[in-house]
Amino acid sequence: MHYVSVESLGKSYGIKPLFSNISFHIEEGDKIALVARNGSGKSTLLKILAGKEVPDSGKVWINKDVTVALFDQEPEFIDYWSVLNNIFHHDHPILNAIKAFEAANESEDPVALNAAIVRMDETGGWDFDSKVKQILGKLDIHNLSQAAGTLSGGQRKRVALARTLIDIGFEHKHTLLIMDEPTNHLDVQTVEWLEHYLNQEKVTLLLVTHDRYFLDAVCEEVWELDGDDLYIYKGNYEQFMERKAARIEQQASSIDKARNLYRKELEWMRKQPKARTTKSKSRIDSFYEVEAKAKQRLEDQQLQLQMKMNRLGGKVIELKKLHKQYGEKTILKGFDYTFKKGDRIGIVGKNGAGKSTFLNILQGIDQPDSGKVNIGDTIVFGYYSQQGLQWKEDMRVIEYVKTFAESFPLADGGSLSAAQFLQLFLFNPDQQYSYISKLSGGEKKRLLLLTILFRNPNFLILDEPTNDLDLPTLAVLENFLSEFQGCLLIVSHDRYFMDRLVDHLFVFEGEGNIRDFPGNYSQFRIWQKEQEELEELKSQAPPIIQAEKETATTASPAGKKKLSFKEKREFELLEEAIAALEREKTVLGEKLAAGQLEYSELQQISERIGKVSQELEEKEMRWLELSELAG
Structure with missing residues (x-):
């Protein structure tokens, strides 16, 4: 489905042109990162698409079935409203039911809570409420009765992000989500959660971000706004950088060729040809085109940092x-x-x-x-x-x-x-x-x-x-x-x-x-994920093995050698294998107890139980050996 078409768009502030004559299209499912230097007009372009600003020239067409949701760097709130009212600002039956339910929860009013539960049942709001609670929890938003005007800058960004994600999650089938630096003021765990959330949701996305891991995880193409031109690159940030370097090299080569040709054509022009034939007029017209290209300058300035550092003594x-x-x-x-x-x-x-x-x-x-x-x-x-x-x-x-x-x-x-x-x-x-x-x-x-x-x-x-x-x-x-x-x-x-x-x-x-x-x-x-997996494996180990493990750990004498890396890995895998064998033995025992098996199946399961029991005993003995060494 075609979402957006932009033709010959231009915008200036005073005498400073931000961009001019840019055109592009956005299709359903596109996930695009917009890259440009500070002051090039990235945020302004996003606001134009969201209808918050008006371009000086050009046309913007947005499909009538598409809703544009903008997450802005400077979110707007009604400051005397609560966080709850600012987040659930749409008049929609499901959102109204969730808002009433959350308000009743905060007030701890049993009458209001019962009425809110009835409305949640009537509107079918429970499914969406779980998503709302996930968003609010992950963004660390708990005091919903707080006035928006008392929020810090970081809290305002989180509340605005929650409002945007809730808006796109419940109402509109076709949404263009526009995000301007969504990871600012978020801790790393929340950024990782947001990556996962945006990948799970079926959204069409246009975002500005400086976070390259976030960009690579969420986006599938990079658009670069460079002066009057918009360059489109498929792939991740590294591929964009490689192709940009190739483009600049190609442009530089093209300008060099134009300059060589310009010098030759300039000599011919200085001779002031009198014969104004069709051929000479064509050559004169071509000369001005070559002149324009030859006088081009590649604006690829780089910030330069160099300094004389104060001497650092022995004591820091x-x-x-x-x-x-x-x-x-x-x-x-x-x-x-x-x-x-x-x-x-x-x-x-x-x-x-x-x-x-x-x-x-x-x-x-x-x-x-x-x-x-x-x-x-x-x-x-x-x-x-x-x-x-x-x-x-x-x-x-x-x-x-x-x-x-x-x-x-x-x-x-x-x-x-x-x-x-x-x-x-x-x-x-x-x-x-x-x-x-x-x-x-x-x-x-x-x-x-x-x-x-x-x-x-x-x-x-x-x-x-x-x-x-x-x-x-x-x-x-x-x-x-x-x-x-x-x-x-x-x-x-x-x-x-x-x-x-x-x-x-x-x-x-x-x-x-x-x-x-x-x-x-x-x-x-x-390392953190390995620790989480290890804790999960420990929690899944059979109670008998856990008790034996604790006994073995308590009884292990001091001075034993530590496990090697290979033995540690074996130790971890044994816990998982023992748990799996215990589960298999239980399932096989239930099948035998049911008494509905053919003789051949009965024989196969009996043999398998014998093998599982033997294997389980061997692994438990090995686990105990390693447990003593680990102590």
């Missing part, structure tokens, strides 16, 4: 027996760590686990309840915070940078003026004299990064640095950080970013427990 930072608690909530419980030169640490954990508090304690912004933070004399912090760019009054970009320093020292001994440094960060002269308030979200993030590096820090702390940065800028930032010689501490939900840059993790597990895990995020998730 020592954390000794740190304790921190807010009311009954424990953030740190006796945490010890000594940072070394070149440490590259990622911080992960659920929202609210205390990651930002830990960063503040490290820098002396907050104080621990007890314990010591000893910071080396040479440490210069660079803190990229979630709060973003802070300024007291609106000023021009270049004036803001000059409040930090007039010039920037380079690693080779030279220096750059504030204007030159801004140019490296892709702020052209016009943008340098723009007001900060007029910058896009991504441009403000880029300016924040610039002001942090202007101090030449040797201990970088990055709290969700990937939010609102475009993918080209992220790639350059990653390359810079991979060569950074100082210490690096990163809080991020972007798994690709973490995998590239960190070599071990602080995992905030709650209740003040922090696990120091040796490895990157993907390695941690593999």
Whole structure:
């Protein structure tokens, strides 16, 4: 089914053109990622498709049977309404029934609850209610009576995401879901859940995201908005990068050929041919086409990062027996760590686990309840915070940078003026004299990064640095950080970013427990899943074996050798095999007890029970041997 057609679309803000003359089509089932530099108009294009903004030129056609659902970076709420009313904002019988049921649950009014249950029965709302509860639970939305105006920025994003997913889940058969940076402010586990959810739902999707793992998991093609052109690439992000590089190389070759031809044709034009024959007129027309192509410039500027890092002394930072608690909530419980030169640490954990508090304690912004933070004399912090760019009054970009320093020292001994440094960060002269308030979200993030590096820090702390940065800028930032010689501490939900840059993790597990895990995020998730599978196998083991295992573990003497990797794997598989044999023996016994078998079948089952019993005994004996070694 054909969903959307766009022809010759154009949009400008003042004298600044965002895009012009772009055309595309969206079909049912398409899952598309839109990629472009900050300030290129990605969010504006999404709002035009959703009917929130009007283009300057061109046409947008949307199938009358298609409903467009927009998840915006800046969600709109009625602030004096509750979270419940903002989420269930449609007047629909099923949604009204669920809203009444959830409200009655919160109020604990038995009369209202009974009435709500009757309405749920009448509308058949129970099936959809389970999906609603899953969405609200996974997005950590529990206080439905809270006024929307009191929500934090991250909470607003979660409530908006819940509203969008609930909207597309119950009402419309044909929905175009448009999402602008849906993973911002979500912890990694929630991002993984959202990936799974979008893959399970049959939706047509157009999204802007900086999260490359999320992009690869959810989308099947990448659209790149580059100036006046929209390039379409089938496949994942890596394939897009390969094909983009090939396209740029081909364009460069084509321009070189045009320039060679232009030089020859220019000589002919300068001779001022008098004979205006049809042939010469055609050649003159062709000349102007060649001239236009020869004077083309490939706009493939890259953000450039280079700096002279302050010297890092022998002593970095020592954390000794740190304790921190807010009311009954424990953030740190006796945490010890000594940072070394070149440490590259990622911080992960659920929202609210205390990651930002830990960063503040490290820098002396907050104080621990007890314990010591000893910071080396040479440490210069660079803190990229979630709060973003802070300024007291609106000023021009270049004036803001000059409040930090007039010039920037380079690693080779030279220096750059504030204007030159801004140019490296892709702020052209016009943008340098723009007001900060007029910058896009991504441009403000880029300016924040610039002001942090202007101090030449040797201990970088990055709290969700990937939010609102475009993918080209992220790639350059990653390359810079991979060569950074100082210490690096990163809080991020972007798994690709973490995998590239960190070599071990602080995992905030709650209740003040922090696990120091040796490895990157993907390695941690593999280990975590293995632990979950092991726990599941243990819970499925027969009660007798569990009891024997506990006895064997208790009785095992100290000093026994540890299991090898191969023996550990055998031990895990034995538990699963024993459980399977127990189940088979039970089933076979039930068949014998039924007394409805032919003689031949009776004989086969009797033989099989004998073999299963023998095999079970052997495996249980081997399990006990390994259990003693493991103790």
